Amino acid sequence: MSFYFAPYRLAEIAMDIESSGVQYYSELAKRTTDEKAKKVFSFLSDQEILHRESFAKIKKQSKETEQECEYAIDLLAQMEAIAADIKGSIERYLSQNSRGFNLSEAFDVGIQTETKSIQAYTLMKDQLIDMFAMTLVHILGQEEAHLATLVDLKANNSV
Numbered sequence: 001m002s003f004y005f006a007p008y009r010l011a012e013i014a015m016d017i018e019s020s021g022v023q024y025y026s027e028l029a030k031r032t033t034d035e036k037a038k039k040v041f042s043f044l045s046d047q048e049i050l051h052r053e054s055f056a057k058i059k060k061q062s063k064e065t066e067q068e069c070e071y072a073i074d075l076l077a078q079m080e081a082i083a084a085d086i087k088g089s090i091e092r093y094l095s096q097n098s099r100g101f102n103l104s105e106a107f108d109v110g111i112q113t114e115t116k117s118i119q120a121y122t123l124m125k126d127q128l129i130d131m132f133a134m135t136l137v138h139i140l141g142q143e144e145a146h147l148a149t150l151v152d153l154k155a156n157n158s159v
Contacts, residue, residue: 004070006062007069010076010128011058012055012059014055015055017082017117020090021045021048021117022049024093026041027094028110032101037103037157040153044149047146054138057135058132061132071127073123079123086117093106104157107153107154110146117143121136121143122140
């Protein structure tokens with residue numbers, strides 16, 4: 001079975017994923033009193049903004065043709081599910097912890113978010129080998145670095 005859709009739709013979903021990350025990390029940077037964590041969260045928020053801009057460029061470039069491509073897997077549905085999962089996790093965490101928050105739990109949600117982002121962008125990269133592969137490889141490398149930073153910060157922070 002084949003699935004057909006225009007590649008720009010994947011970029012739109014990736015932009016949504018990055019927007020969720022911006023929301024999450026900027027909110028954590030406001031809430032935390034831990035200066036090291038505040039710097040990391042601010043940095044991650046800034047990085048997600050840059051990633052969102054990269055996906056906006058991909059969207060613009062791929063939307064020029066609006067040609068649907070054939071895919072062996074339902075990548076669009078998989079990406080939508082990952083994006084919804086990320087957004088839901090972030091919204092739940094922020095609403096449940098509106099008055100105060102546990103830094104260890106905040107790291108856990110960040111780690112889960114980065115892991116799911118890596119999963120989504122790896123799916124994209126594997127299906128869009130010719131289109132925008134270098135951009136995706138670059139973003140994947142940064143997402144993996146974000147994940148390592150959060151894991152390290154959690155491990156070395158007495159939370």
